[in-house]
Amino acid sequence: MSRMIMNIKGLSSLMIPRVFFTNKLKNKLSLVQNLKPVELDNIKNRLNYYNNINDFFEVLPIKDIEYASLKDNLLKKTSYSFDFYKVSKYFSKDFKVNKFFYDCATEFKTTITKSRPINSSNVILKLDSRRHFCFLKDNIDFKNKLDLAVFRGACLQQNRIDFMNKFKDSNRLNLGNVIKSNGGGYLSKEEQLKYKFIISLEGWDVATNLKWIMSSNSIAITPRLKYETWFMEGRLIPNEHFLLIKDDFSDIFDVMDNALSNNDLVKNIIRNQNEYIKQFLDFKTEELIGILVLAKYFYFSNQLKLDNFIVDLFKN
Incomplete structure (x- = not known):
């Protein structure tokens, strides 16, 4: 989906009065009673x-974290904001949250984030x-792909810089830094699937790219x-969902060689990874889980009463 279409869809959803969605919360939650x-x-x-x-907690301002009610910042034209609204629209506009809508590599308790x-x-x-x-549709069998590895990415972090420097002259790895100021290196997903x-x-x-x-x-x-x-x-x-290499990348060619000579390993990984993807493909289930995640947040922050x-x- 292009950013323009995302913005149009996101802004269009904001034109519908919130009460239309909040009145549906009970019905949305009741769907769990009909599940197998x-x-x-x-x-x-x-x-x-x-x-x-x-444990119960109070939503309070936290340093470096946005403290807001659900009615705040609805017009921010970001993928984060529109995705958040898809599930938060079912709850009262006065409910409070702590949120950090950026790449997140830090633990922030009681804070809603994309990553952790x-x-x-x-x-x-x-x-x-x-x-x-x-997610992609791949029509090329593994056996018909190139016996090589490919990497494309923005190399700003030290681990990526180290990787590029270590293997820049390898004829078994097709590497590229997509930052244009460093010479470019764009390669479409479809081209990468040939490897x-x-x-x-x-x-x-x-x-x-892992997904x-x-x-x-x-x-x-x-x-x-x-x-x-x-x-998750x-x-x-x-070695069941992906091939693991050392943090210093030193065994990458050994790992590739082992996979190229081990058909069972390859078949198992491809089967497992494709099966893992399936749980994210049902829109209704994905929405319901998102609503439940927020319902739990608002329940334990004493903002929402819920049926038993x-x-x-x-309860775990």
Whole structure:
């Protein structure tokens, strides 16, 4: 979705009176009563993964964090704001939140963010989805791809700079820095899918490309993951969902060679990664989980009363 279309859709949704949505909250929450046990378990599991608050608290100003009511800043033309409104519109405009709508590599308790360090307690919502949740249709079988690895990214962080410097002369890696001031290096996702391996390196927080790589028939190569988003990167298992390399990248060619000679490993990773993607493809489920994440936030901040069947979902 282009930024212009995103803005048009986002602004159009703001033209509908909020009361239209707040009156639907009870019906939205009641949907959980009609779910099959396995579906309910999955939603409960994800809800409490994104929001692991289990104690009552008061929403108060925090240094470096935006403290606002839901009615504030609705006209900010950002992917974060529009994605937040998709689920927050069902709640009272006077409800208060702490939020940090930028790349986030720091733990901020009781704060709504797009990303967080793995095993931290930020409350995660599906934000900046236009950029982060881009899944692809890949018609090229792994066996028909190039026996090489490709990387394209903005190389501003030290880990990416180090990687580029270390392998700039390698004939097994097609590398490019997409910052034009450094010479450019753009390569479309479709072109990158011609390679068996796509390198994924975290930046200010998560690596944006990991999600679309995992929707393909190529395999991601990455060091240990440190950050996560709505995609629950913390639940990905090395060498089951991606190929793990050392933090100093020193074993990358050994890892590639092992995969090229191990058909079972390749088949398992592609099957696992494609299966993992499926849980994010149902719009109604994604919306319901987002609403529940906020409902839990407002419940534990003493701003919202909920029926017991919803409160029971908050118990791990």
